[in-house]
Amino acid sequence: MFLEIVKRFRESQTDSPVRFVIIGDGSLRDKSSKMQSRSLGLSDALSLLRASEKTLEHFYPALDIVALTSRNEGTPFDTDRSNGE
16 A cells, blocks of 8 residues: 555655655565566665664654554554654
8 A cells, every 4th residue: 555655655756756765674565565566667666674663763854754554553653653652
């Protein structure tokens, strides 16, 4: 779902380059995200980074938007952390 949104957003923003980053450590993330990004033509706009929960906070200052798309995150503490709370 997230990559579909990325594709639509990129198609609407043709005048400026937009980069997207998927950060996490899920076991299926790398393979499924790479395959889907290729099939959608997003490989040039997408970076996949491996990070543990402890190191996520180091990435937040460089991001303009944070989207928590996990189906398993019971309490999304990362959205609070991304705001500096």
